[in-house]
Amino acid sequence: MALSSDIDGTAPQDEHVSASACPACLAAPSAEQLAKSGDIKGARLMLSLPTAHCAVCISDVERELHKQPGVKSARVNLTLKRVSVDAEPGVEAGALISALDRIGYEAHELDAGMLSATENDKRGRDLLMRIGVAGFAMMNIMLLSISVWSGAEDSTRDMFHWISGAIAIPTVLFAGRPFFSNAWAALRARRLGMDVPISLAIILATAISLYETSQSGRHAYFDAAVMLTFFLLVGRYLDYRTRATARSAAEELAALEVPRATRLTDTGEETVPVAELRLGDLVRVRPGGRIPADGTVTEGTSETDRSLLTGESLPVYAGPGSVLSTGEVNLTGPLTLSVTAAGKDSSLHRMADLVAAAESAKTKYTSLAERAARAYAPIVHMLSFTSFVTWLYLTGGDVRHALNISAAVLIITCPCALGLAVPAVVTAASGKLFRKGLLIKDGTALERMAEVDTVVFDKTGTLTMGAPRPENLSDLTPEQLSVAAALAGASSHPLARALHEVALAQGCVPATLDDLREVPGFGIEGKWQGQLVRLGRADWIGAEAGDTTATHLKIGEAAPASIRFHDSLRPGAEEAVAAFARQGSEIWLVSGDVEGAVADLAARLGISNYRAGVLPHEKAELVQFLSGAGKHVLMVGDGLNDTAALASAHVSVSPASALDAARTASDIVLLGADLAPVADAARIATQARRRIKENFGISILYNVIAVPIALIGLATPLAAALAMSLSSITVSLNSLRLK
Amino acid sequence: MEILTFLIPISLFMGGVGLVAFFWAVKTRQYEDPKGDSQRILSDEYDDRPKQD
Numbered sequence: 016m017a018l019s020s021d022i023d024g025t026a027p028q029d030e031h032v033s034a035s036a037c038p039a040c041l042a043a044p045s046a047e048q049l050a051k052s053g054d055i056k057g058a059r060l061m062l063s064l065p066t067a068h069c070a071v072c073i074s075d076v077e078r079e080l081h082k083q084p085g086v087k088s089a090r091v092n093l094t095l096k097r098v099s100v101d102a103e104p105g106v107e108a109g110a111l112i113s114a115l116d117r118i119g120y121e122a123h124e125l126d127a128g129m130l131s132a133t134e135n136d137k138r139g140r141d142l143l144m145r146i147g148v149a150g151f152a153m154m155n156i157m158l159l160s161i162s163v164w165s166g167a168e169d170s171t172r173d174m175f176h177w178i179s180g181a182i183a184i185p186t187v188l189f190a191g192r193p194f195f196s197n198a199w200a201a202l203r204a205r206r207l208g209m210d211v212p213i214s215l216a217i218i219l220a221t222a223i224s225l226y227e228t229s230q231s232g233r234h235a236y237f238d239a240a241v242m243l244t245f246f247l248l249v250g251r252y253l254d255y256r257t258r259a260t261a262r263s264a265a266e267e268l269a270a271l272e273v274p275r276a277t278r279l280t281d282t283g284e285e286t287v288p289v290a291e292l293r294l295g296d297l298v299r300v301r302p303g304g305r306i307p308a309d310g311t312v313t314e315g316t317s318e319t320d321r322s323l324l325t326g327e328s329l330p331v332y333a334g335p336g337s338v339l340s341t342g343e344v345n346l347t348g349p350l351t352l353s354v355t356a357a358g359k360d361s362s363l364h365r366m367a368d369l370v371a372a373a374e375s376a377k378t379k380y381t382s383l384a385e386r387a388a389r390a391y392a393p394i395v396h397m398l399s400f401t402s403f404v405t406w407l408y409l410t411g412g413d414v415r416h417a418l419n420i421s422a423a424v425l426i427i428t429c430p431c432a433l434g435l436a437v438p439a440v441v442t443a444a445s446g447k448l449f450r451k452g453l454l455i456k457d458g459t460a461l462e463r464m465a466e467v468d469t470v471v472f473d474k475t476g477t478l479t480m481g482a483p484r485p486e487n488l489s490d491l492t493p494e495q496l497s498v499a500a501a502l503a504g505a506s507s508h509p510l511a512r513a514l515h516e517v518a519l520a521q522g523c524v525p526a527t528l529d530d531l532r533e534v535p536g537f538g539i540e541g542k543w544q545g546q547l548v549r550l551g552r553a554d555w556i557g558a559e560a561g562d563t564t565a566t567h568l569k570i571g572e573a574a575p576a577s578i579r580f581h582d583s584l585r586p587g588a589e590e591a592v593a594a595f596a597r598q599g600s601e602i603w604l605v606s607g608d609v610e611g612a613v614a615d616l617a618a619r620l621g622i623s624n625y626r627a628g629v630l631p632h633e634k635a636e637l638v639q640f641l642s643g644a645g646k647h648v649l650m651v652g653d654g655l656n657d658t659a660a661l662a663s664a665h666v667s668v669s670p671a672s673a674l675d676a677a678r679t680a681s682d683i684v685l686l687g688a689d690l691a692p693v694a695d696a697a698r699i700a701t702q703a704r705r706r707i708k709e710n711f712g713i714s715i716l717y718n719v720i721a722v723p724i725a726l727i728g729l730a731t732p733l734a735a736a737l738a739m740s741l742s743s744i745t746v747s748l749n750s751l752r753l754k
Numbered sequence: 755m756e757i758l759t760f761l762i763p764i765s766l767f768m769g770g771v772g773l774v775a776f777f778w779a780v781k782t783r784q785y786e787d788p789k790g791d792s793q794r795i796l797s798d799e800y801d802d803r804p805k806q807d
Contacts, residue, residue: 069793070793070794070796070797071797073790073793073794073797074797091790092786092787092790093787093789093790093793094786094787094788094789094790095787140780140781140783140785143780143785144777144780147773147776147777147780148773151769151770151772151773151776154769155765155766155769158765159762171758178762182766
């Protein structure tokens with residue numbers, strides 16, 4: 016077992032273990048807490064704030080949230096870029112998000128798994144405490160050791176050793192526990208982790224020092240044992256911090272969808288898990304809901320948004336007889352579906368199969384640290400054991416001397432620098448990326464990112480916002496605009512919402528309308544100054560349908576006006592594409608959208624390789640084909656149709672607005688709306704990998720010098736302490752050189 | 755050398771006070787948001803507002 020997977024295996028597992036090891040005792044307090052937060056404290060909401068960065072942001076956001084009705088308190092955590100809000104029950108995150116949006120802050124709702132969040136902190140605080148204890152002990156012991164090294168003799172030296180021991184032994188027992196328990200777990204699974212040599216070195220150093228002290232010996236390694244614990248704990252804590260920040264945010268962003276469906280029965284409606292849906296069941300889907308299973312519409316008219324599934328940017332009309340697939344979003348009116356395929360046969364399930372196939376086809380990436388650690392443990396044990404046997408032979412059976420030397424070898428070779436080399440760089444790099452709005456979900460993602468030479472972009476929702484913007488509002492008279500804004504405000508249709516938003520932003524005051532009603536699948540109508548006004552589909556209004564996305568406005572008997580929409584480019588898309596081109600990467604644009612729209616965007620961004628009308632499995636096949644040709648592919652995508660491609664790519668990025676499945680399949684999540692940081696990520700990753708390798712080089716160099724000294728028995732506790740702290744400080748400083 | 759019998763316990767005690775202070779800081783969650791705290795001192799508003807209700 017290896018360094019990174021050791022850490023890998025423990026950090027996430029421990030939390031999951033704590034959640035599952037004793038479900039009963041954990042379930043009870045959690046239920047209690049839930050009840051408490053529901054009844055007394057009201058709602059607790061967590062919002063992610065990718066763009067917050069300064070004191071003004073903090074007070075702006077907190078002041079704005081305090082102004083919202085029902086909000087009791089709001090507190091920004093700038094380190095994690097999120098705000099936690101205590102509010103009365105019934106306060107919706109959506110309202111707070113739009114309030115923040117009005118004052119210019121982007122916000123996303125996080126699923127406040129409060130219990131797991133506090134659990135995470137507990138682990139971090141626990142490690143921090145152990146670091147504090149180890150640090151305290153290290154400084155005090157060092158104080159005494161320096162007196163010994165500078166010449167304290169006889170009973171003074173013995174007294175200092177005894178005091179050092181009295182501090183060191185409890186410290187090692189307390190602070191070293193994470194290593195001991197990991198090593199024990201590794202041994203029980205019959206493998207050698209990084210923690211086995213670490214624990215052995217710490218325990219052996221302490222035990223031998225204790226024995227030497229009792230025999231009034233000259234050398235004691237208490238300081239080395241404690242220092243080792245301290246530096247390695249720092250490495251472990253850094254590693255934990257990076258993972259915890261990334262994991263909690265990525266997990267909390269997820270899972271707002273509940274895999275449930277509303278089934279119609281003879282007696283009424285019932286809510287059932289999607290897995291229980293059978294062929295021929297009638298399912299009701301409300302506006303805003305996701306279609307739970309493939310089916311045919313039997314009742315109701317509406318429009319559906321299938322952009323996440325197919326990449327098509329226009330909403331599609333749905334009426335009786337229309338065939339819908341799982342995952343589409345119902346936009347305007349309630350629909351009743353007759354299920355034609357559920358469970359294994361549904362289109363969504365076929366997609367999941369694709370993802371599973373893609374993942375199993377991908378070879379597991381072995382990180383640099385893993386490779387280093389795999390070679391490391393056997394070498395160290397062998398060296399130490401050989402020196403023990405050799406010295407036993409040379410001295411004619413002096414066990415005490417031989418043990419002393421083999422302990423010195425273990426301490427000197429102990430992977431202080433190795434244990435810090437990777438976490439320090441990864442922390443520095445992911446901290447840098449986090450400030451730019453990128454969340455690294457997987458520890459090895461950075462290393463893989465460094466190897467990227469081909470970038471595949473999805474179109475809708477990735478290079479474009481996936482949200483239409485009206486483009487010709489200036490053609491409307493102020494009167495038309497105010498009526499249109501008022502009509503649009505009554506609907507949750509994406510075109511209507513965009514129109515409403517932009518009109519308000521332009522300072523338009525919506526007209527007062529009567530008898531507003533939405534005609535699902537067609538549009539909205541109302542009465543304005545006694546005239547019938549309508550906003551909606553061309554055929555309903557009586558307007559000419561064009562080939563662009565548009566909605567139409569008719570006031571009374573006047574000629575209808577068209578409002579055209581276009582999908583705006585995601586900010587930073589141009590920069591990202593240009594930066595990748597500069598780095599010499601091959602760039603692809605692959606979309607399920609129609610040829611025209613894709614070619615248009617490709618030309619605008621200067622991408623020569625593009626494919627339009629691509630089906631989900633073809634996307635994955637393209638990525639696999641490129642990988643097969645020896646390329647390291649970075650896939651950037653957001654939709655369900657990208658999931659398989661994301662999973663089969665060497666490394667993948669998805670924006671925070673992406674579907675859960677896509678975010679889960681990708682290694683890096685883009686928190687803000689801006690796409691430009693993705694290119695920075697590739698640059699920083701390349702740099703980080705170089706630093707990691709340099710750090711390994713430093714560690715090896717130091718071992719090459721120090722190990723022979725230890726082997727011939729010349730290593731003193733002073734030499735061990737000097738070498739250890741020097742190498743740890745050099746690797747830490749080297750990691751900070753990341754730009 | 756007798757002075758050591760005072761100095762060592764005193765230095766250990768002072769270190770111990772520091773350690774306890776560190777424990778207290780960790781327990782009261784003062785390390786939760788180091789970046790935010792460093793920015794908050796620049797703001798004129800009192801953020802430790804009196805408890806409502």
